Amino acid sequence: MTTTIDWVHEIDASFDGFGTTDVYVAGTRPARWGTRRDLRATDGFTAYLLDRQQHVRRVAHAICCDWVQAEDAVRRTLAHVEAAWPHLADATEADALVHRSLARLDVHESPSPRSCGEHRAADFPVEDQSLLFDGLQSLPAVQRKVLVLHGWLDVPAEEVAGALGIDVSMVHRHATRGRAALAMLLPEHA
Numbered sequence: 001m002t003t004t005i006d007w008v009h010e011i012d013a014s015f016d017g018f019g020t021t022d023v024y025v026a027g028t029r030p031a032r033w034g035t036r037r038d039l040r041a042t043d044g045f046t047a048y049l050l051d052r053q054q055h056v057r058r059v060a061h062a063i064c065c066d067w068v069q070a071e072d073a074v075r076r077t078l079a080h081v082e083a084a085w086p087h088l089a090d091a092t093e094a095d096a097l098v099h100r101s102l103a104r105l106d107v108h109e110s111p112s113p114r115s116c117g118e119h120r121a122a123d124f125p126v127e128d129q130s131l132l133f134d135g136l137q138s139l140p141a142v143q144r145k146v147l148v149l150h151g152w153l154d155v156p157a158e159e160v161a162g163a164l165g166i167d168v169s170m171v172h173r174h175a176t177r178g179r180a181a182l183a184m185l186l187p188e189h190a
Helices: 006-014 041-062 067-087 093-105 124-140 143-151 157-164 168-185
Strands: none
Touching: 041 067, 041 093, 041 143, 067 093, 093 143, 093 157, 124 143, 124 168, 143 157, 143 168, 157 168
8 A cells, every 4th residue: 555655755766866967057147147246156055056956856847747847947946046045044944945936836737748757767667657747747736736845845834835825724625635636546556
């Protein structure tokens, strides 16, 4: 029997070894954004970036179900974190900012049918990899965001509600409906 946390580990396992290229490089903002200071000198942000970039990429892909949208979201999110870095107390606040930014993504409701399964780890069974992502892809964007942020990342419901601009009870409702929809789509794993 698969518990609700097992599908979270299934997501993480499907990404192991994938995406070793850096999506965002600190201090490489376009010139039109302007630079008031040398952003490359921010050692704390660089360390955060090296530590968390792949995690942010995985979360963005789980929300978007499309690698192109996910990589674009990662670039925008990390540029936002970099700009706010001097005002953040620690990496925990940076993670909260990342979660808020990803929750506010404008996700297209209909990603391509197989975009969630384009890049797979070679040692992970194809059936297991695509089942969860196909299930997530079939959910509305709000339910997908709630399941990823609240279910996978354990972001408190209050923070998810604030990031999505909805009531806390709606977060619980979307989580329940999303889990029920996934359970119907994946009955042998529920």
